[in-house]
Amino acid sequence: MRLFPCDRYRLPLPEGHRFPIDKYPLLRRRLEAHAAAGAALEFIEPHAATDDELRRVHAADYLGRVMAGTLSRDEVRRIGFPWSRALVERSLRSTGAAVDAAAAALEDGVAASLAGGTHHAGTDWGEGYCVFNDTAVAAREMQARGAVERVLILDCDVHQGNGTAEIFANDPTVFTMSIHGARNFPLRKVPGSLDVPLEDGTGDDAYLRSLAPAVAESFTRARADLVLYIAGADPYEGDRLGRLRLTKAGLLARDRLVLDAARAAGTPLAIVCGGGYCQDLEAIVDIHAATMLLAAGVIPGRGTAAP
Numbered sequence: 451m452r453l454f455p456c457d458r459y460r461l462p463l464p465e466g467h468r469f470p471i472d473k474y475p476l477l478r479r480r481l482e483a484h485a486a487a488g489a490a491l492e493f494i495e496p497h498a499a500t501d502d503e504l505r506r507v508h509a510a511d512y513l514g515r516v517m518a519g520t521l522s523r524d525e526v527r528r529i530g531f532p533w534s535r536a537l538v539e540r541s542l543r544s545t546g547a548a549v550d551a552a553a554a555a556l557e558d559g560v561a562a563s564l565a566g567g568t569h570h571a572g573t574d575w576g577e578g579y580c581v582f583n584d585t586a587v588a589a590r591e592m593q594a595r596g597a598v599e600r601v602l603i604l605d606c607d608v609h610q611g612n613g614t615a616e617i618f619a620n621d622p623t624v625f626t627m628s629i630h631g632a633r634n635f636p637l638r639k640v641p642g643s644l645d646v647p648l649e650d651g652t653g654d655d656a657y658l659r660s661l662a663p664a665v666a667e668s669f670t671r672a673r674a675d676l677v678l679y680i681a682g683a684d685p686y687e688g689d690r691l692g693r694l695r696l697t698k699a700g701l702l703a704r705d706r707l708v709l710d711a712a713r714a715a716g717t718p719l720a721i722v723c724g725g726g727y728c729q730d731l732e733a734i735v736d737i738h739a740a741t742m743l744l745a746a747g748v749i750p751g752r753g754t755a756a757p
C-alpha cells in the first residue's frame with residue numbers, strides 16, 4: 451500500500467500553539483516500524499500541488515494572496531496558523547499527497563495520505579487549520595485526468611466538512627457525506643449531499659448505528675468511481691476538540707465499515723488523516739496507524755478474528 455507522508459514539510463508554530471504537528475512524524479515512524487517488520491507499506495514523497503490543480507477548486511485571487519503572503523489579518527486568524535513560506539509549502543505538499551493517494555488508489559485499490567483532510571477550506575477561504583481543500587482538489591484532478599466521472603467524499607472527521615460542501619454545492623458529480631458533532635466547529639454548517647449531525651457524548655454504538663445507513667445511502671446515491679475517506683482521529687473520547695465519545699475500538703469499527711463498503715462496491719478508496727487533537731500524541735498515532743494497517747490488510751478485516 452502506497453503512503454504519502456508530508457512530515458518533512460514542517461510548520462513553524464509559535465510556542466504553545468495547540469495544533470499537534472508532531473503527530474505526523476510519529477505516525478510515519480510507527481508505520482515505518484511495521485514496514486520494517488514486513489508490512490507491505492511503501493512511503494513516497496508527494497508532489498507539491500500545482501497551480502492548475504488548485505485552480506480547479508480555489509479562486510485565483512485567494513490563491514494569489516496565499517502564495518504572496520498578502521492574506522488579511524482576519525484571513526490568517528481564520529486559518530489558525532501564522533503565514534510563512536513553510537506553511538505554503540506544507541499546504542501544497544499535503545494537497546499533493548491527496549492527489550497522489552487518489553491516483554495510487556485508482557491503480558492499487560487503496561492508498562493514503564499521511565496528512566490532510568483539510569475540509570474547512572472553501573473556494574476562496576481557509577479556515578480551521580486548512581489552507582487548501584485536499585480532497586476537493588484530488589476529486590477534481592482525477593476528473594480532469596479522465597480517470598473518474600463521479601467521486602464520493604466520506605468525511606468522518608468530527609467537524610463538519612463545510613468547505614467541501616460549499617465547493618461541491620452545485621456539482622452533482624461529487625457526493626459529500628459528513629458525520630460530525632452537531633454542536634462542534636464550524637458554527638455555521640454548510641449542507642452537503644448528506645449530513646449526519648450527532649450530539650455531544652455520542653459513543654461507539656450510537657455512532658456506528660448512524661454511520662452504517664449513511665454510508666450505504668452514500669454509495670447508492672453517489673455511484674462513485676472513487677471514494678475519498680477523511681478518517682479523522684478527533685471523534686476519539688480523549689480528544690480536546692472532539693466532544694464525541696468514541697473509543698479506539700469504535701474508530702476501528704468505523705474504518706472497517708467504510709473499507710468493507712468500498713470493497714463490496716468494488717470502488718477504489720484513498721484515505722486522508724483528518725484531525726486529531728488529543729494531548730496524548732501516541733493515542734492519535736494509534737488511531738491513524740490502525741486505519742492504515744487495516745487498509746493494508748495488516749490488521750484483519752471483517753470475518754476474521756479481532757486483532
Ligand SMILES: [Zn+2]
Nearest residue numbers: 607608609725
Ligand atoms: Zn476535525
